[in-house]
Amino acid sequence: MTDASERTSATRTPPLPDEAAVIARAAGGDRTAFAQLMEHYQSACYGLAWRLLSDADQAADATQDAFMHAYRAIGSYRGGIFRSWLLRITANASYDILRRQQRRPSSPLPDPEEGAPELPDPGAVNPVAEATKSELYRHLEVALRRLPADQRTAVVLCDVYGMDYNEVAAMTQSALGTVKSRIHRGRLRLRELMAEHRELFTG
Amino acid sequence: MLIPNHPDDERLSALASLDDDATTDAALASHVSTCVRCTETLTELGALRASLAELPDVAPSRPLRLLPPVADAPAAVGGGGWIRRLFAPAMTAGAALAIVGVIGTAGPAFQGMASSGGDSALEAAGGEDAASSFAQVLRSSAAEQEPATDGGAPAYGEESPESTDGQSRPLARESVGASIDQFAAGDDDDGERTALPAERSPWPMVLFTGVALMVGAALLRWILVPRAG
Numbered sequence: 001m002t003d004a005s006e007r008t009s010a011t012r013t014p015p016l017p018d019e020a021a022v023i024a025r026a027a028g029g030d031r032t033a034f035a036q037l038m039e040h041y042q043s044a045c046y047g048l049a050w051r052l053l054s055d056a057d058q059a060a061d062a063t064q065d066a067f068m069h070a071y072r073a074i075g076s077y078r079g080g081i082f083r084s085w086l087l088r089i090t091a092n093a094s095y096d097i098l099r100r101q102q103r104r105p106s107s108p109l110p111d112p113e114e115g116a117p118e119l120p121d122p123g124a125v126n127p128v129a130e131a132t133k134s135e136l137y138r139h140l141e142v143a144l145r146r147l148p149a150d151q152r153t154a155v156v157l158c159d160v161y162g163m164d165y166n167e168v169a170a171m172t173q174s175a176l177g178t179v180k181s182r183i184h185r186g187r188l189r190l191r192e193l194m195a196e197h198r199e200l201f202t203g
Numbered sequence: 204m205l206i207p208n209h210p211d212d213e214r215l216s217a218l219a220s221l222d223d224d225a226t227t228d229a230a231l232a233s234h235v236s237t238c239v240r241c242t243e244t245l246t247e248l249g250a251l252r253a254s255l256a257e258l259p260d261v262a263p264s265r266p267l268r269l270l271p272p273v274a275d276a277p278a279a280v281g282g283g284g285w286i287r288r289l290f291a292p293a294m295t296a297g298a299a300l301a302i303v304g305v306i307g308t309a310g311p312a313f314q315g316m317a318s319s320g321g322d323s324a325l326e327a328a329g330g331e332d333a334a335s336s337f338a339q340v341l342r343s344s345a346a347e348q349e350p351a352t353d354g355g356a357p358a359y360g361e362e363s364p365e366s367t368d369g370q371s372r373p374l375a376r377e378s379v380g381a382s383i384d385q386f387a388a389g390d391d392d393d394g395e396r397t398a399l400p401a402e403r404s405p406w407p408m409v410l411f412t413g414v415a416l417m418v419g420a421a422l423l424r425w426i427l428v429p430r431a432g
Contacts, residue, residue, distance in 0.1 A: 011259030031270055038269040047261035056264035063263065068271050137258055158220075159255040184216035190255075191247055201250040 297416030304410025
């Protein structure tokens with residue numbers, strides 16, 4: 001398994017140019033530096049929360065909770081890739097909301113076709129290829145929202161954000177075997193859901 | 204070539220994520236290398252994983268608050284935590300002293316209220332103390348003059364050689380002594396209340412020290428601990 005941070009995509013937020021210095025200032029109590037970090041990574045955190053929760057408002061709440069938690073914890077940040085550290089906090093905050101939501105299953109499940117945010121344009125170097133990519137991403141997001149919550153959580157954390165099995169197991173408080181099974185079943189279900197858009201993968 | 208007895212698709216998924224148990228499975232590798240269907244599944248799963256890993260970040264649906272309110276701000280790392288920890292015991296000790304001082308100061312007042320049955324606390328505590336102190340002063344001045352009765356100048360209340368009135372001065376001395384005792388005891392005849400205290404009560408000083416300690420610690424903390432914002 002590769003770490004999420006090692007797999008950088010053109011559509012993912014890159015680190016700040018002087019990130020180490022900004023983190024040091026934030027850890028020293030500089031609120032402006034902390035705000036700069038959160039502003040930079042808010043799309044990454046919100047994206048994770050939105051994919052786990054499938055609800056824009058709840059995703060915003062989870063991201064907000066994650067920022068507050070990060071603010072309290074940044075003094076104890078001990079190096080490593082900041083984006084991964086922040087995403088782990090966001091995943092925990094989102095999963096807390098997800099657990100509470102599962103205890104109160106009265107709220108109806110959102111329509112997977114609705115509520116999907118406008119994804120950023122991957123770039124306009126090759127307009128046709130990029131349009132195909134955008135289309136692929138849109139269908140993938142809809143397919144992810146059709147997965148059962150436990151499979152979606154495992155696939156999002158592992159395949160979208162590159163967390164390893166142990167991290168996912170710890171975060172979801174599940175056995176390692178259960179996590180692996182959820183990931184594989186979720187991935188196979190996604191493949192079925194994407195069957196009619198198979199040509200987009202090669203586009 | 205289509206081979207029967209395909210491996211479970213979850214095994215192919217494990218192979219797509221390069222799980223150790225799948226990559227070291229020789230039978231699985233051998234099957235996939237010769238099976239079109241499984242090779243196709245494996246390729247699709249690989250492409251799916253790659254696409255999932257590229258999903259872009261998403262802009263928040265509404266503006267997010269990036270910082271908590273100032274009141275929730277944590278102490279700067281290494282910048283005020285130890286100072287806070289230093290002042291906490293001082294504040295606690297001050298509070299404890301102040302409480303002990305209040306109890307010690309108020310205790311006799313409550314006792315006095317209970318025994319006098321209606322006197323105010325101030326009369327019971329302060330009034331009695333003042334009377335006792337005054338009596339002590341008078342007694343000590345009288346005691347200083349007593350050795351003079353052995354010889355020398357006649358003391359107050361002692362019959363002087365020139366005096367012809369043999370009773371007037373001793374009577375005067377007795378009356379003064381009685382009035383001192385009466386003043387010290389108040390209007391009661393209670394013998395215990397005539398006993399003079401050995402020293403001043405320490406409780407007001409304890410109370411003062413406690414309050415001073417608390418105020419001082421709070422002031423120093425306000426000056427020394429850096430504030431967020």
